[in-house]
Structures are given as structure tokens and as C-alpha cells.
Amino acid sequence: MRLWGGAGPTGERPRSKHRAANDNFGLTPWLLCLGVLIRLVMIYHGRGPMIMVEAGEATRVAISLATGGGFADAFPGMGQTAHLMPVMPLLVSGVLFLFGAHSSAALTVLLIGALVQFAVGLLLIDRVYARLGSPPAARHVGLAFFCLVPIFAKEELIDFRFWEGALAVVLSCCGLLAIGRVRNGEVLSPARTIGAGALAAFTFFVSPPAGLGIVAAWIMTAIPRLPRRRVVLLGGSAAIALALMVTPWAMRNAHAMGTPILLRDNFGLEFALGIDPAVGSGRPSSVAYEGNYARIHPYRSVAARARLRAAGGEVAYSRMLGHAAWRWVTDHPMAFARLALRHYAAFFFPQVWQSGDNHRADARPIILSLINLIGFAALLFDALSRRFRLTPIGVFVLATALPYALVQPIPRYSYLVYGLMCFAAMGLVHRCVQVVATRYAARCGTVAHPAGDHLHSLGTGAEPSVLPVLHRSTR
Incomplete structure (x- = not known):
């Protein structure tokens, strides 16, 4: 039995790419439809798609654009803004303008758009792994887990109507497909x-x-x-x-x-939110972050909006907070290094409190941490195999997380890499189960297990020396 590529030990030829693609797409649409159906049931079981749910500053800016107020009102009553990148607010405002800023039709169209982004993003992740050499069965497992365990349902159904996370996944996977060609x-x-x-x-x-x-x-x-x-x-x-x-x-x-701001003007604000001056004091991270948010973020704090106005506007306020945070960093470089490492780790392995109001009953941090742990193991096995087929995914994942070392990560940020890590993790699980089943069947004498057979982890062609226990032949 050969798990990856080439002719098998009995001389049979591998399936054609066309046949493999047909096998994959036979199941993929059903899994995607099931994933969409699960999310629709969840939103109807909750508040329903017709109710206007504000998803932070992005919603306010889109409504302002649609109603003639310009790119403004990220914070109530604060006027023009550069708190967000412009692409998603412009797209959303077009829908709100055509169908009515608070209409059921507009919200339904935005929901459909969010679900389309969800489905297209998953399909492209599947294609990325196919191009990098992962077999159809391993990709099916990853796709099924993502669809059937909707730990990002809130973001997929509400947040990504207005925020760019799902669109960024689509664009990133298009780029990874081009990288796969090379x-x-x-x-x-x-x-x-x-x-x-x-x-x-x-x-x-x-x-x-x-x-x-x-x-x-x-x-x-x-x-x-x-x-x-x-x-x-x-x-x-x-x-x-x-x-x-x-x-x-x-x-x-x-x-x-x-000021000719090139990207966003919110770095100082977000940096200050992520800085905990009491780091090392034993105060829980949740208390520190929530206290900082209530004190300095103008989205919810009336007092913070008053300070923003007194500082001279959004840009000046963000710079003031950023300068104060940098002064703390220069005075406490080692504490900042520990804090940055903690933030970077929390991007992949979030603490329970990061999941929101119902975090005590939320299994998302546990699932997300397990997926990332197994996903990193898959990337490591791929590197040890010296095939490096998953290197682009590993580089993308690690580099994407870097900016979040400077701020307090929230689960919505992790969505950028979750799908890729989910496919890597489930691919490794699938391979391990396949190898264990093959060895068990061989020991029972029901399946021939030739001496040259070995694991090709995740379709990456891992050499027998990498995982000697799994690769040992059964005589």
C-alpha cells in the first residue's frame, strides 16, 4: 500500500489528476452546503439575520458612508476617521445604499455575502492543499471538521458581514495558489x-x-x-x-x-490596549485588558471619547496613547518582551477569557489550541521529511501572526490562519489513523504490508527516518 504518489508496490499506476479532482469535488460541495446550513440554523436559532447587529466600528463607518456622512463615525459623534482600511466599508456601504441602511434586504444580502466568502475561502484552502500535494481524503477530513465544528460561527455570520477577515482568507489563498504553481x-x-x-x-x-x-x-x-x-x-x-x-x-x-495616513491611524490605540503596565504583578490578563478597554477605547467609553476630543481628534489621541505605551516599553524592555511573546502565543493558543462574555462555557479556545498544536506538528513533520511542501503555509501562518504580538489578540484575528491550520492538523490525524489501521490489519494478516511501505505524512512524502515508529515495516 502506498499512501502518496507514484506507482504502488504491486506496480499499479496512480489515479489521474482528473480522477482525483472528481473524487474530491464529489464530496466537497456537500460538505460546504452542510457547513452553510449549520450556520444558517445557528443564526435563525439566535437573533435571526434580519436584525441589525452592530459589529463594531466597521458597521458604523459603512452606515455613515451609505447615508452620506462620508468615511466617518467609527466612534459615536467623532466625525471623519481612518480607523479602518477602506475596502470592506466601501463594499458594505454599497449594499446598504442600494437596499437601505437598516433594511432586512440589505442585511440578508450581507449575510449571503458573508456565507459566500466562507464557502469560497474553504474551497480555496482545499485547492491550496491539493496543489501542495495533499491527497483528497486528507482534505475531506479537514473540510469536514471546519464545516461541522463551527467555532467561528459568530464571526462568519455577523462580523464578516462588515469586517475583512473572510475576504482576507480568500485573497490569501489565491496568493498561496500562485505560490503553489511556482x-x-x-x-x-x-x-x-x-x-x-x-x-x-x-x-x-x-x-x-x-x-x-x-x-x-x-x-x-x-x-x-x-x-x-x-x-x-x-x-x-x-x-x-x-x-x-x-x-x-x-x-x-x-x-x-x-495627516497623510498610509494605512490606519489606530496603531497607538491598539498598542496601548495590548500593553499591561501591571505585567508581572499577578493581575489576570482579562482584568487588565477589560480595564484598559473600558478606560481608553472610544468605541464604548464616553470618557475616552471626551479625552479623544480634548486631544484634538482621532489621530492625536492614538499618537498620545502610543507614545505613552512606548515610554513604558523603553522603561521595561524585558517585561515588554515577555508580553509580546505572550500575545504571539495567545494568537494560536488563546486563553479562555478571550472568547467573550460567555467564555466560561466556551470550548473555542480549547479547540483552537488543539488544532494549532496538531497543525504545528504537521508543519514540523513536513520540515523533518525534507520535502518542505507545506513551507509556504508555515511561513504565511507565522508571519501573519507577527503584528499581533504588539496588540491583544482576539479570536477574530486567528481566523486568518485557522482554516489552513485546520487542514494541516486534520491531514496529520488522517495519516496517523490510516497508518495505525494499516499496521493493525497487517498484523491480523488481512492486508499485505510490504517492507518498503512507509508513511507519507500529509501527502508530503515524509522519509522513513523521520517517524521510525510509524514507518517500521511489519514483516
Whole structure:
């Protein structure tokens, strides 16, 4: 029995790519439909899709755009804003403008859009793993787990009507598909190279952390595999495309905010929220974060909005908070290093309190931590096998999480990498179960287990020396 690629030990030829694709797509649509149905049942069982649920600042900005107030009102009554990147608010405001800012029709269209992003993102994750060599059965397990265990249902049904997380996953996977082409030996044409660079730039403009992950994955892939001219063309097209996107946004910000902000003006605010001056004092993280949020975030705090107004506006307020946080960092560098590492770890292994109001009964942190733990084990086995098929995914995941070391991660941020890690984790589980079942059957004398057979973890071709216990042949 051979688990990955090539002719089997009995000389049989592998299935064609067309046959494998047909096998995969026979089950994939049903799993996706089941996942969508589960989420629809959940939202109807809850508050229903027709009720206007405010998903933070993004909802307020989209409503302001749709009702003629401009890119404004991220915080109640605070006027023009650069607190968000513009792409998702502009898209959402178009729907609200056409169907009515508070209408059931608009909310239904936004719900459909969120579910489409969910389904397309999952389908693209499946295609990424297929291109990197994962077999259909392993991908089915990952897809089934993501669909049947909806730990991000709130985000998929409410938040991503307005926020960019699901769209960022779609764009990131498109970029990873292009990276998979290069890793499979294809030299991209000039047109495709320019398109790949523009896509990376657009991903960065929609979601800077996801864009950082794609750029890092491209650097690790393009430099050793593409001709130098293609690398220059890729980087140049990305830089030009990003400049074309950022320039009008910066010009708008210079006019509306008084400063040519290139991306967002909220770094100081988010950085200050993530800094706990009492780190090391034994105070629980939940108390520190919730206290900071209630004290300085203008979205919910009337007092914070008053201080924002007194500081001279959103930009000045964020800078004031950022400067205060940096002063603490310079005075306590080791405490900040520990805090940054804690934030980085919490992106993958969240604490229970991070899940919201009902966190004591919420299993999401446990499931998310287990998926990421097994997913990292899968990435490690892939690296130890010296095939490095999953390297782009590992680089993307680790780089995407880096900005969140400076702020307090919340589960919505982890959605950027959760699907990729879920497929990696379930692929490893599937392989381990398959190997154990094969060994058990061989010992019972029901299945031939030739001496040369070994595990190819996750479809990555792991060598027998990597996992000697699992690879040991049964005589």
C-alpha cells in the first residue's frame, strides 16, 4: 500500500489528476452546503439575520458612508476617521445604499455575502492543499471538521458581514495558489507575475497582517525558484500596485484627517490596549485588558471619547496613547518582551477569557489550541521529511501572526490562519489513523504490508527516518 504518489508496490499506476479532482469535488460541495446550513440554523436559532447587529466600528463607518456622512463615525459623534482600511466599508456601504441602511434586504444580502466568502475561502484552502500535494481524503477530513465544528460561527455570520477577515482568507489563498504553481516548477509568465504582485498588494491593502504573510511566503518561494528578472518583476509590480492603492487613500486622509495616513491611524490605540503596565504583578490578563478597554477605547467609553476630543481628534489621541505605551516599553524592555511573546502565543493558543462574555462555557479556545498544536506538528513533520511542501503555509501562518504580538489578540484575528491550520492538523490525524489501521490489519494478516511501505505524512512524502515508529515495516 502506498499512501502518496507514484506507482504502488504491486506496480499499479496512480489515479489521474482528473480522477482525483472528481473524487474530491464529489464530496466537497456537500460538505460546504452542510457547513452553510449549520450556520444558517445557528443564526435563525439566535437573533435571526434580519436584525441589525452592530459589529463594531466597521458597521458604523459603512452606515455613515451609505447615508452620506462620508468615511466617518467609527466612534459615536467623532466625525471623519481612518480607523479602518477602506475596502470592506466601501463594499458594505454599497449594499446598504442600494437596499437601505437598516433594511432586512440589505442585511440578508450581507449575510449571503458573508456565507459566500466562507464557502469560497474553504474551497480555496482545499485547492491550496491539493496543489501542495495533499491527497483528497486528507482534505475531506479537514473540510469536514471546519464545516461541522463551527467555532467561528459568530464571526462568519455577523462580523464578516462588515469586517475583512473572510475576504482576507480568500485573497490569501489565491496568493498561496500562485505560490503553489511556482513550487511545482512552473515559471510564471510576465502577465501572471504582474497579476501575482498586484494580488499580494491588494491583500496587504485589505488586511496588512495577511498581506505580510503572503509577502513573506513569496519571498521564501520566489527568490530560490524564479529567474532574477521574474523576481524583480514580481516585487516591482507589487510595489507599484500598492502605491496606486495607498496614494488616493493617503490623499483623502491628508484632507480629512490632516495627516497623510498610509494605512490606519489606530496603531497607538491598539498598542496601548495590548500593553499591561501591571505585567508581572499577578493581575489576570482579562482584568487588565477589560480595564484598559473600558478606560481608553472610544468605541464604548464616553470618557475616552471626551479625552479623544480634548486631544484634538482621532489621530492625536492614538499618537498620545502610543507614545505613552512606548515610554513604558523603553522603561521595561524585558517585561515588554515577555508580553509580546505572550500575545504571539495567545494568537494560536488563546486563553479562555478571550472568547467573550460567555467564555466560561466556551470550548473555542480549547479547540483552537488543539488544532494549532496538531497543525504545528504537521508543519514540523513536513520540515523533518525534507520535502518542505507545506513551507509556504508555515511561513504565511507565522508571519501573519507577527503584528499581533504588539496588540491583544482576539479570536477574530486567528481566523486568518485557522482554516489552513485546520487542514494541516486534520491531514496529520488522517495519516496517523490510516497508518495505525494499516499496521493493525497487517498484523491480523488481512492486508499485505510490504517492507518498503512507509508513511507519507500529509501527502508530503515524509522519509522513513523521520517517524521510525510509524514507518517500521511489519514483516
